[in-house]
Amino acid sequence: MIAFRKMNGLGNDFVVVDARHHAVDISADTIRALGDRENGVGFDQFILIEPAAEPADATMRIFNPDGGEVGACGNAARCVAALLLDERAMPEVLIASAGGPMRGWREADGRIAIDMGEPRFAGPAIPLASEAGDSWCVRFPEPELASYGAAACVNVGNPHAVFFVPDVGVVPLTDIGPKFENHRFFPERANISFVTVHGPDRVEARVWERGAGATLACGTAACAIVSVGHRAGILGERVEVVLPGGPLAIALTAGRIVMVGPYMLDWTGAITRDGFVRDPLPTSV
Numbered sequence: 001m002i003a004f005r006k007m008n009g010l011g012n013d014f015v016v017v018d019a020r021h022h023a024v025d026i027s028a029d030t031i032r033a034l035g036d037r038e039n040g041v042g043f044d045q046f047i048l049i050e051p052a053a054e055p056a057d058a059t060m061r062i063f064n065p066d067g068g069e070v071g072a073c074g075n076a077a078r079c080v081a082a083l084l085l086d087e088r089a090m091p092e093v094l095i096a097s098a099g100g101p102m103r104g105w106r107e108a109d110g111r112i113a114i115d116m117g118e119p120r121f122a123g124p125a126i127p128l129a130s131e132a133g134d135s136w137c138v139r140f141p142e143p144e145l146a147s148y149g150a151a152a153c154v155n156v157g158n159p160h161a162v163f164f165v166p167d168v169g170v171v172p173l174t175d176i177g178p179k180f181e182n183h184r185f186f187p188e189r190a191n192i193s194f195v196t197v198h199g200p201d202r203v204e205a206r207v208w209e210r211g212a213g214a215t216l217a218c219g220t221a222a223c224a225i226v227s228v229g230h231r232a233g234i235l236g237e238r239v240e241v242v243l244p245g246g247p248l249a250i251a252l253t254a255g256r257i258v259m260v261g262p263y264m265l266d267w268t269g270a271i272t273r274d275g276f277v278r279d280p281l282p283t284s285v
């Protein structure tokens with residue numbers, strides 16, 4: 001039995017397993033089965049909290065429901081930071097991840113802030129294929145894709161492409177999202193955001209997540225949107241990114257991205273040999 005917490009950040013939902021005291025070896029097949037929303041637990045990402053080398057308090061590993069391990073997840077970082085902050089009387093925590101270290105703390109209103117580090121715009125860092133050109137703004141040759149304009153690309157621990165569109169509500173996300181995600185210009189695939197700007201400090205976005213599909217919110221996408229929007233001169237340094245699941249506050253401070261938003265514990269359970277069970281009693285974080 002492997003105990004887990006079911007958590008979410010703005011509806012972007014996770015199975016979170018604390019593997020700091022007992023190593024957890026889980027296969028991609030098991031993650032895919034557990035991620036199935038019909039027959040498994042259902043989640044947007046599977047999160048493993050593992051021990052970390054000093055000075056980090058823990059390592060966060062992130063798996064998409066397609067079984068692939070990836071570098072960053074903003075919404076899950078807030079959930080993990082909340083768990084770590086709650087278990088010790090410390091003002092902040094440092095979480096190691098494949099995408100880079102993240103510092104987390106609690107704001108006065110209870111939301112969690114995460115310093116997500118610096119955005120990377122160089123082609124090899126995103127990464128972009130060489131045939132995409134040498135700019136962080138990429139145009140696609142296929143007429144259907146070209147109609148969305150240039151993608152502003154960035155890596156914020158994971159790869160993102162952002163399209164600024166007049167009305168995000170009419171974008172056929174489930175049709176066009178996978179075509180961009182799997183485009184040959186993105187050798188590691190990419191998370192795809194469509195954004196409508198309502199002002200320099202407010203945007204509305206919908207995200208097609210790599211390996212997960214359309215989600216209610218994506219923390220790293222919000223960071224990516226503000227990073228590219230600010231670089232392009234469209235957005236300021238403090239922006240509210242409104243996602244289908246709710247708003248995230250993103251600030252750029254001295255070149256670093258700070259994301260502030262909520263987190264929630266939904267229920268607890270355990271992974272069993274045959275699937276999973278829910279804990280009968282409610283618990284708190």
Ligand SMILES: N[C@@H](CCC[C@H](N)C(=O)O)C(=O)O
Pocket residue numbers: 012044045062064070071072073074075076158159191209210211212217218219220221
């Ligand atoms: N939900 C996330 C991002 C999760 C990883 C992403 N799908 C990827 O493949 O990079 C977030 O809140 O940032």
